[in-house]
Amino acid sequence: MRQLAGKIGEGLKNSLPSAVNSLLVPLLAVLTAVVLGGIVIALAGGNPFLAYVGLFQGAFGNARAISETAIWATPYIFAGLAVALAFKGGLFNIGAEGQLAFGAVVSALIGYALPGWLGFDLPAIIHIPFAILCGGLTGALWAAIPGFLKAYTGGHEVINTIMMNYIALNLTSFLLNGPMKDPNPNNVIARTPVIAESARLAPLFEGYRIHWGFLLALLVAFLVWVLLWKTTLGFEIRTVGANPDAARYAGINVKRTIVLTMALSGLLAGMAGTIEVTALNHRHELGFSIGYGFDAIAIALLGKTHPLGVVIAAILFGAMRNGATRMQFLTQIPVDVISVIQALILLFVAADAIIRYIYRIRAASERVVLTRGWGG
Amino acid sequence: MDWKRFLFILLVIAVLFGAVVLVGMVKQEPIIIIASMLATTITVATPLTLGALSGLFCERSGVVNIGIEGMMLTAAFFGWLAAIYMSSIFGFPALPSLLVGVFFAIVSGGLMALLHAALSVTFKVDQIIGGTVINILAIGITGFLNRQLFFESGSVFGGTVPHGPGTLPNILIPVGQGVKAICGWFGPSESCLTFANSMDKIFSQGPITYAAILLVILSHFVLFKTTWGLRTRSVGEHPRAADTVGINVAKMRYANVILGGMLAGLGGAYFTLESVPSFEPLMTNGRGFIALAAMIFGNWTPFGAWAASLVFGAAQAMQINMQVFRDVIPPQWAFLQVSYVVGLAPYILTMLILTGIIGKTIPPAADGVPYEK
Numbered sequence: 059m060r061q062l063a064g065k066i067g068e069g070l071k072n073s074l075p076s077a078v079n080s081l082l083v084p085l086l087a088v089l090t091a092v093v094l095g096g097i098v099i100a101l102a103g104g105n106p107f108l109a110y111v112g113l114f115q116g117a118f119g120n121a122r123a124i125s126e127t128a129i130w131a132t133p134y135i136f137a138g139l140a141v142a143l144a145f146k147g148g149l150f151n152i153g154a155e156g157q158l159a160f161g162a163v164v165s166a167l168i169g170y171a172l173p174g175w176l177g178f179d180l181p182a183i184i185h186i187p188f189a190i191l192c193g194g195l196t197g198a199l200w201a202a203i204p205g206f207l208k209a210y211t212g213g214h215e216v217i218n219t220i221m222m223n224y225i226a227l228n229l230t231s232f233l234l235n236g237p238m239k240d241p242n243p244n245n246v247i248a249r250t251p252v253i254a255e256s257a258r259l260a261p262l263f264e265g266y267r268i269h270w271g272f273l274l275a276l277l278v279a280f281l282v283w284v285l286l287w288k289t290t291l292g293f294e295i296r297t298v299g300a301n302p303d304a305a306r307y308a309g310i311n312v313k314r315t316i317v318l319t320m321a322l323s324g325l326l327a328g329m330a331g332t333i334e335v336t337a338l339n340h341r342h343e344l345g346f347s348i349g350y351g352f353d354a355i356a357i358a359l360l361g362k363t364h365p366l367g368v369v370i371a372a373i374l375f376g377a378m379r380n381g382a383t384r385m386q387f388l389t390q391i392p393v394d395v396i397s398v399i400q401a402l403i404l405l406f407v408a409a410d411a412i413i414r415y416i417y418r419i420r421a422a423s424e425r426v427v428l429t430r431g432w433g434g
Numbered sequence: 435m436d437w438k439r440f441l442f443i444l445l446v447i448a449v450l451f452g453a454v455v456l457v458g459m460v461k462q463e464p465i466i467i468i469a470s471m472l473a474t475t476i477t478v479a480t481p482l483t484l485g486a487l488s489g490l491f492c493e494r495s496g497v498v499n500i501g502i503e504g505m506m507l508t509a510a511f512f513g514w515l516a517a518i519y520m521s522s523i524f525g526f527p528a529l530p531s532l533l534v535g536v537f538f539a540i541v542s543g544g545l546m547a548l549l550h551a552a553l554s555v556t557f558k559v560d561q562i563i564g565g566t567v568i569n570i571l572a573i574g575i576t577g578f579l580n581r582q583l584f585f586e587s588g589s590v591f592g593g594t595v596p597h598g599p600g601t602l603p604n605i606l607i608p609v610g611q612g613v614k615a616i617c618g619w620f621g622p623s624e625s626c627l628t629f630a631n632s633m634d635k636i637f638s639q640g641p642i643t644y645a646a647i648l649l650v651i652l653s654h655f656v657l658f659k660t661t662w663g664l665r666t667r668s669v670g671e672h673p674r675a676a677d678t679v680g681i682n683v684a685k686m687r688y689a690n691v692i693l694g695g696m697l698a699g700l701g702g703a704y705f706t707l708e709s710v711p712s713f714e715p716l717m718t719n720g721r722g723f724i725a726l727a728a729m730i731f732g733n734w735t736p737f738g739a740w741a742a743s744l745v746f747g748a749a750q751a752m753q754i755n756m757q758v759f760r761d762v763i764p765p766q767w768a769f770l771q772v773s774y775v776v777g778l779a780p781y782i783l784t785m786l787i788l789t790g791i792i793g794k795t796i797p798p799a800a801d802g803v804p805y806e807k
Contacts, residue, residue, distance in 0.1 A: 098578075102582055103588060150562060150563075150566075152566070204785075207785065207788070207789055211788075211789035211790055211791070212789075212790055213785065213788035213789045213790065214788060216500060216562060217500075217723055217726060217727055217784065217785075217788055218785050218788060220720060220723045221720075221723070221727075221781040221782075221784050221785050222781075222785075223720075224719075224720050224781045225778055225781050225782065228774040228775070228777050228778050228781075229774065229778070231774045232772055232774035232775060235774075236772070348716075349573075352566075352569070352570045352573065355566055355570070356570065359563070390586065390588065391582075392578065392581040392582055392585070392586060394574070394577045394578040394580075394581045394582070395578050395582075397570075397573060397574035397577055397578060398571075398574040398575060398578050399574075400570075400574065401567070401570045401571040401573070401574035401575070402571075404566075404567055404570055404571075405567045405571060408553075408559055408560070408563045408564065408566075408567050409553050409557050409559045409564070409567070411557035411558065411559065412557055415557075429560055429562040429563065
């Protein structure tokens with residue numbers, strides 16, 4: 059078995075151009091996870107080949123499927139970029155979920171309540187950007203708190219961002235069951251009223267749900283790349299991430315950079331929630347944000363924390379989530395199996411040593427430091 | 435445990451208890467309220483205590499474990515699954531089924547920990563990422579199997595959740611009896627009997643809760659009084675020195691991480707076999723992370739971790755007990771009626787504690803650092 063795997067690794071390495079070579083480990087990680095996922099499906103009594111055919115059909119089978127995949131991918135791109143950006147700055151943002159939820163709540167509030175507060179209807183050209191901005195800034199503030207605690211007190215961001223997730227979940231439950239609950243007498247769900255027409259981001263094509271948010275996500279991915287590799291701030295973020303001590307000696311304000319990195323990360327996560335509200339759901343409903351935080355981590359790691367990689371990984375994850383319904387229809391395997399496959403992908407991407415061991419690929423020349431323990 | 439932290443713990447517990455007593459006084463006697471708060475505190479602190487002990491063994495040997503949450507969730511599911519299998523497929527009575535459930539919970543916790551040990555010791559993966567992998571994997575596996583086994587018509591259970599074996603019975607330590615006997619000497623008075631009944635409330639806990647408290651004492655003994663403990667700590671503080679004197683660093687780390695996983699597994703069993711007789715996806719609800727904070731606040735010692743767990747337990751007990759007094763909460767304290775708001779207490783407390791304003795804590799020197807020979 060390993061002989062065969064070694065041959066696969068060997069063959070792929072020789073046939074691929076060197077630029078693709080750095081993608082070898084993520085590719086093999088996905089491949090391995092798909093094979094193991096197939097075994098899980100077979101054990102659960104399904105036909106793995108049929109399942110994957112269904113998955114592909116559901117994700118890319120026709121124009122509508124592609125449109126739906128793009129819709130799934132949009133928040134993943136934003137949230138994945140959020141986690142990836144934080145990783146670049148040496149911070150582990152597990153709190154994308156909370157930032158996303160709060161961004162969504164605030165943009166929904168701006169969406170449905172602002173015209174009433176002002177007493178007149180806003181033009182869409184002002185209302186939409188304002189709602190997105192407010193949602194993004196809320197996410198930024200929400201993430202800046204653990205950033206501040208990390209920089210000035212040393213409280214570890216991993217636990218603090220998780221705590222902020224639970225605080226966000228409790229507070230949004232409170233808001234959506236109380237002050238912000240849809241007052242419609244027929245409504246029993248914890249959700250906000252529908253946002254005004256002027257706050258809705260339009261679909262790209264008539265008859266399809268794919269919306270401008272997807273293009274915005276691609277644009278933002280490009281901007282994150284520019285920020286990280288073409289600006290001074292990006293250089294500072296990467297330096298602090300690679301070696302805070304060296305950054306301090308080089309005269310970079312490490313504490314400020316940490317807070318800023320978390321805020322930017324939260325901004326992106328907040329925008330993920332905002333786009334879902336303004337372009338797709340047109341309201342915020344309790345529970346829709348659950349799971350995005352962990353998916354975002356997997357996407358950021360699978361994309362090797364590079365914006366382009368994140369976009370590709372997000373589309374892959376979006377395709378899996380979208381295609382899962384068709385897969386379930388064909389094989390009666392619950393869509394939750396996708397979570398197992400995604401967890402396996404993450405496992406193999408994070409532990410690339412396992413992949414290197416199975417496929418006999420030489421180790422990378424340098425170890426990339428992603429996070430730090432409680433001490434530093 | 436230094437006096438400053440001890441005072442802080444007492445203060446927080448006093449404030450939390452005081453709040454409930456103040457609100458509930460019009461309805462119940464303070465002593466009964468305090469007793470039920472104390473009983474709830476001890477009960478809900480159980481998974482935190484066990485989770486903190488789990489983290490303690492891992493980190494004392496130099497492996498950061500943020501996967502406690504995932505280990506607990508996995509154990510909660512598989513423990514419950516084993517118990518249900520035993521009772522509804524093999525037809526065993528409730529108690530043996532539950533005990534088999536506890537056993538499988540511990541084993542599944544240990545297996546998840548084995549994966550974490552392999553990732554962090556053998557493959558030298560970033561340990562915080564490794565822990566996150568454990569957490570995500572746990573959500574995926576338990577969510578999938580829960581759906582596949584209990585909501586799909588083709589499964590052994592025919593697509594429904596079978597009637598489970600219930601929960602582990604509480605064990606009453608007859609402290610109340612003793613108090614009643616003492617009451618008898620002085621002539622039985624109303625308040626003395628109330629006190630005796632309160633004692634019965636506090637000393638009627640589930641077996642996992644008692645086990646957790648015993649394990650705190652045992653862990654202290656193991657870590658600080660035995661050769662095993664000395665080796666564990668040396669591997670966590672200075673693995674090279676330990677290696678030089680012939681201690682197998684990798685073996686010690688594997689052993690301690692697996693031991694930690696088994697403790698987390700017992701903590702997971704609390705959720706589905708002692709607390710409630712059912713499984714919900716994501717039911718551990720961040721308790722694994724709070725346990726980690728408790729371990730840090732307890733300065734990587736068993737008794738410290740237990741004390742910190744009790745603080746979080748008290749915060750949760752306040753939320754639970756406040757619900758009893760919903761109708762008598764005065765209007766100016768109306769926000770206390772909303773469980774979501776009161777429910778924030780443990781999380782905010784965690785963040786506050788991690789800032790280190792209540793005294794810095796020192797992790798083991800080699801915590802989180804893979805050992806390269």
